[in-house]
Amino acid sequence: MPEGDTIYRAARTLGQVLEGKVVTRFETTFAPLSSIDDSTPVKGRTVEKAESRGKWLLIHLSGDLVLVTHMLMSGSWHIYRAGERWQRPRREMRVVIAVAEFEAVAFNVPVAKFYTARTLERNSAIPKLGPDLLGTEFASHEARARLIAHRDEEIANVLLNQRVMAGLGNVYKSEVLFACGVHPFRLVSALRPAEIDCILERARTFLEANVKDVMDGRMVTYTGLRRTTRASDPGARLWVYRREGKECRRCGATILMQRQGQGARSTYWCPDCQPGSG
Ligand SMILES: [Zn+2]
Numbered sequence: 001m002p003e004g005d006t007i008y009r010a011a012r013t014l015g016q017v018l019e020g021k022v023v024t025r026f027e028t029t030f031a032p033l034s035s036i037d038d039s040t041p042v043k044g045r046t047v048e049k050a051e052s053r054g055k056w057l058l059i060h061l062s063g064d065l066v067l068v069t070h071m072l073m074s075g076s077w078h079i080y081r082a083g084e085r086w087q088r089p090r091r092e093m094r095v096v097i098a099v100a101e102f103e104a105v106a107f108n109v110p111v112a113k114f115y116t117a118r119t120l121e122r123n124s125a126i127p128k129l130g131p132d133l134l135g136t137e138f139a140s141h142e143a144r145a146r147l148i149a150h151r152d153e154e155i156a157n158v159l160l161n162q163r164v165m166a167g168l169g170n171v172y173k174s175e176v177l178f179a180c181g182v183h184p185f186r187l188v189s190a191l192r193p194a195e196i197d198c199i200l201e202r203a204r205t206f207l208e209a210n211v212k213d214v215m216d217g218r219m220v221t222y223t224g225l226r227r228t229t230r231a232s233d234p235g236a237r238l239w240v241y242r243r244e245g246k247e248c249r250r251c252g253a254t255i256l257m258q259r260q261g262q263g264a265r266s267t268y269w270c271p272d273c274q275p276g277s278g
Pocket of ligand 1: 248249250251252253270271272273274
């Protein structure tokens, strides 16, 4: 399953390529989408925005039409220059949105539906999202306010809550807390203001760096190489994530892992660099 932050990066990349452009071609293998395209064509509409909400990816088109896809296990969006050869067979194509220079192709997405602003608002399965950390300054103030409001919860769980801030997945959760020396099981109410500042700042810089990385490649929803350490060796790109039992890159202590929160997500930390709550 692609992580929330993978879908987030996919949406950002799609947005950079598609936003403000007029759709020159639309194709799909989903009959309900085709029938809407027949009566109210997608071609000729302008792509207004691409956004992620948790595991959902939304492409807003002019004329009150929103294409919503869910990736589940197998789906991915790719971006190609016009005429470029696809890296997946055509039979795996589910949706194509082409603009003048690019085409965005959804392969194997199991769920794709059109909504209007109103029907989208009514659909409770598609979550409303917290502020985008790569957005405005206001967004980061808002993220801080929402984070602090979860005072009785463990910080690692709050970082995964997409209504607190959008885009941070399970990998960055552990990496951000390591970078700030914060034990993942500490309650939000026990954090010092400087620690909260650090968490918000690192979350933003990690997301930013990895959005840039993704622009070099065009396969926008693959796991990608998330990187937080700045090491050029791809084997050394993360501090703690999936490094249980290995030596801390900073102090040499043994990295720990424990399941945490809803969905028992894996959390990694260094017991020396991130002293416990006690
Ligand atoms: Zn350490």
